[in-house]
Each structure stands twice: as structure tokens, then as C-alpha cells.
Amino acid sequence: MKSLLTLITASLFSLQAMAITADEVVDKANLASFYAGDDGRSQARMIIVDAQGRKQTRQFSLLRRTLEKGGDQQMLVFFSRPSDVRGTVFRVEKKVDSDDDRWLYLPGLDLLKRISAGDKRTSFVGSHFFYEDVSGRNLKEDNFTLVEESDSHYLIDAKPKDPASVEFSSYRVWVDKTNWLPSKVEYLDKQGELYRQVETVQIDTIQGHPTVMRSRISDLASGGYTLMEFRGVQYDLGLPESIFSERSMRQPPVKYLR
Template sequence: MKKYSLLATGLLLLSHSLATPLAHAAEVDVDNLVQEAERASYYSGNDGRSDARMMIVDKQGRKQLRQFTILRRDVSENGDQQMMVFFSRPSDVKDTVFRVEKHVDVNVDDDRWLYLPALDLVKRISAGDKRTSFVGSHFYYEDVSGRAISEDTFVLQSDEADAYVLKATPKAPDTVEFAYYVVRINKTTKLPMEINFFKTNGDNYRRVEAVKIEDIQGHPTVVRSKVSDLQTGGYTLMEFRNITYDLGLDDDVFSERSLRNPPQQWLN
């Protein structure tokens, strides 16, 4: 079975609309809908490049900035993927590199590594750490590399004028911090628009949303996204620039060697 993630940066802004009768729910193929959302969110072009800037704001309003370049390559159509994230600013994270080998086989965990230049250390990110902070931000490692839909049970909550609303419940609740999440998927683009995470007591404690969407080479693309900690008021805003698809990136770009020797031709 394949993995399909709804958790990362493929998100659209929440639409305010009236729901149509839920009788239409029986006509919606939820499994197919989730797969379409995965393709729209993560498989634009055969590969891609983007410069990104992340602003982290804590509960006291203090700000931190992160600047980096993301490279992504599809190993196979709608299948395994490779990803590299090269940090350039500020100085305390400069030359840090995040590497991902994403596997669609649900029985195989995604491989994630973090290169720490100050220690000249390659740290493997274990499966148990995938829902922890990504370089001090409100994004999780799993938000970046993806979550398998086979880990959750999806139910259609409502069929609105321009969006489907799904509720996802984890099959192994002891392995995650949420009881369930609710995701809104745009009917036209099939992009997830907003994801709200809930605790067992029903508290909505975390939100992933889109702030701005643009058409890039014919692909609806998120150029600004936001993750909010609804308990503390802290949040992280991520902006993407210089987005390009179908560059013809080679497999060597995503090798272990690139952790210490980044492919400069794709970073400038």
C-alpha cells in the first residue's frame, strides 16, 4: 500500500461557504480524494526547487528567522521521493542539511537525517521523533516529509460548495499526540486548505493552513503557509520564492555526499 500525506506545505486558505446536504457524501470516494490531494500537494512536476524563509514567533512575540533552499525529486511517478533542505541563515544553522528518502511502502519507514556542521555529525531522525519540532519551528519533521494515510481512518464530515471536509483518526493513537484531525480539501485544485488537530478532550490545539497560493508552471502551489500553536499563541510562517519545477535534478544531488558537499549549482 502507498503512503499519502496530507501534512505539509500543500495547503489553501480556508473558504467560508455553506455546506450542501451530506446525502452527497455517499457519492464521494474518500480514498481517491485523499490520493488526489497527495498528488496535488507533493507531486507537482518530476522535481522542484524553492528558496524558503521561515519566521518563528514564540508565545512572547520573540522572532527567529530561518532561510533555506529545498530540492525535491520523484524517484517514480506518485511514488518514492527524495528531498534535501539546505540552511543558509542565520549563522547558528548555516550549512545544516535535512535529508529525506520518502518511501510509499507503508511497511518501510521514511529515512530522515539531519547534518549538524558544528559537530560534523549526521543524526538520524527516528520514527519516534517524526512529530517533534523541525529546527525549532512549529512545523514537525513529519509535516515536511509526510504522513501515511494508511495510518489514519478517514471519514467525510461534510460536502461544502467548494470543499470537502474529512475527519482523520489515527489507527495507532499511542504513537501520536493528537486524537484526530480535520482537513478541508478544495474541490477544484484538490489541495488541502486547512488542517486542525484535536486532543482527546476535543481541544483544537494546532492548525496548519495556507496563506497564499500561486500558479507555478501550471501547478497551483502554496507560496506561504502557517503552523499555529493554538495553546500558546506561537506560530511559524513559511514563505517560498523562486519556485521552479522540472529541472532535471540528478540522483547524486540527493546522496549522502551532499550533506557535507552541497550541490552549489542548485543553491545560488
């Protein structure tokens, strides 16, 4: 009996030791969401729907290059449609140890505009996505707690370390155990009310990487939403670091956008 109790106790301690932590879940979800392959290219369309059901569209090409897995990245977004945003370029130098550097090029004015850290949670070219949604939020800005584990998902609760820097009080993330991609994110406002929701609509496996092909962000206060759709996704193209530059914002690297 003593030996049996010892074995049971040892097994329990072993299970506890193997239990995954909230930070481990978040790290895996971050890698799956933003770091598939060494680099990547895709075409995308945003369908923006307001509370009255009126629709706008935005089409763009996206180039992304990873400098270090889970670390710094470079990103370029080239808008092609409609005519009022054609030629607009969004560039990101993503950094894990400091604020990201973000720029927006407006061709009509030949203006290169730096996006301040305080503006990262504002509308991305009129959509319900924020600038921060496109490149990903820095994991060091939040504290994470593993709230629940089911057969299919981990539920993570996140609270900002600097509450005054954001419009939300917390957010919850459901991470799919099969692919480590977030299937849903819910944001709570300062009063603890749900006001914003991100949903993964479609996932395809491309070159061995589970990839979000359709997602939807809803503004639950206004009733509007934006649907993001991707196509032509490719990974590991060998994109050179030199194209992720200010020069490419004015002279797009057409060779790598096809």
C-alpha cells in the same frame, strides 16, 4: 410512470456510483501538495513567533525529486541563515511502504544524525512545523472519512490507526475543490480539544501547478506560530538522483541550488 421511476432510480444509482470517496479526495490532495512536477527547487523562509511575539527566522533551499507519482521521493533542505543553522542539512528518503528515512547534518560538530521514526512529530529546527510536516505524513497511517461536501470544499476526518504513536486523537482537513490543496487542517488532542492548526495563506500557479507560497502553523495552546514563505519555485529541472545522498549533506550541490 413506471418508466419514469426506473429512470429516476437509475439516475440515483449512477450519482451514487460517481460520488467521490474520502480516500480519493486524500489521494488527490496528497498529489497536489507533494508531487507537483517530476522534481522541484525552491527557496524558503520560516518566521517563528513565540507567545511573547519574539521572532526568529530560518532560510533554506529545498530540492525534491519524485521516484514514483504518489510514491517514494527524495528531499534535501539546505539551511543558509541565520549563522547558527548555516550549513545544516535535512535529508529525507520518503517511502510509502515503510517508515521514511530522515537525517540531519550538523556542520559545527560534523555530525550526521539519523532522525528516528518516533521523532518525526517533533519540532523542525525550532519551528512549529514538525519533521513530518515537511515531507508529508504517510497516508497508510490514518483512516479517512468524508464528513461533508460544500460547493468549495471537501471536509475529511482522519484518525490514526495507531493512536499511541502520535500526540493527536484525530485531525480534520478542508480540501479545496478547485486545486485539491488543503486550505486548513485542525488537530485535536487526546481530550478532543483543538490544539494545532495549519492554514494555507497564499497559492500561486507555477508551470501549471497550483503551489502553496505561504502557510501558517499555529500552536493554539501556547499562542506561538510559524509562517512559511516560498519563492523562486521551479519544477521539472531534471535533478539527478545522485545528488540526493549523504555526500551532498557535507558537500552541497551548489550547481543545483542556484
